[in-house]
Amino acid sequence: MSNIFVRYGVIEGFVGPMASGKSSALLKRVDPLRWIPGKNFIGFKPKTDNREKHCRSTENFINWIHIPANEPERIFEYVNQSHDLVAIDEAQFFDKKIVEVILKLQKLMKNIVFAGLDSDFRGEPFGAMKELMFHSNELTKLHAICNKCGEPAYYTQRLIEGEPAPYTAPIVSIEGKGKKETYESRCFKHHVVPGRK
Ligand SMILES: [Zn+2]
Incomplete structure (x- = not known):
């Protein structure tokens, strides 16, 4: 990985099984942006539980916005010009529309960094991960x-x-x-x- 902290129009992925450190890798990737003046990031997670009332949570330093898993396009209600990097965790739980969402973010010249389980418990592609892995410009399998x-x-x-x-x-x-x-x-x-x- 290059030493540039924001790479516009680049899709980066961290994938692997449970407990492989995907989310930690994502956080480590985003972390330097906190210290670069004028650089801004935003983070999303899927909300799979309809009973969950809160739509935001802060884990480590990211104020995650929880988007309904079947409506990933709602990410665009939050992303604006100020965001250089868009982080997406637990990407496997999003509807397959997440692929279009990420490609649209790429067209907007955002740097997209996602993390997720590459395979489900059966060892088969989880959700849209197969397509996301294809579209990744940089992919780390953990x-x-x-x-x-x-x-x-x-x-x-x-x-x-x-x-x-x-x-x-x-x-x-x-x-x-x-x-x-x-x-x-x-x-x-x-x-x-x-x-x-
Ligand atoms: Zn074994």
Whole structure:
């Protein structure tokens, strides 16, 4: 990565499984802009829970704006000329319209930096991540550590009541329906998806 902190019209992505440090990498990437006079950034996350009342949250130094996951185009209600860089975290949860949104931001000569899970618990492309990874001008694939063996982990293992979730389980969490769900980072060998062809 070059030593330039804002690169207009450039799309940068950080992807990987759970606990691979994607969000930390995004924060580290945006951080220098805080110290450069005249440079401005804005950050977005998808809001997947309709019950959630607050539409802003501050984590570390970014005042995240939570946009309904199925309406990523609402990002444009907030982005203005003053913003040099647009950060998008948890990009995998956004509707596929996020691709158009990011390409439009690129046309507006924003520097876009996104982070997200590249694959779902089945090991398949998560949401629009496949397209976003294609459109990325710079892409960093991160890995975690396998909970079973300590080797590099590239996959996210979903467990329902401690057992590997079957391939046919819904992508969206079923927590709250009496089942306890957990997620672990796993290597290929230990990533188990019963019913996967
Ligand atoms: Zn392993």
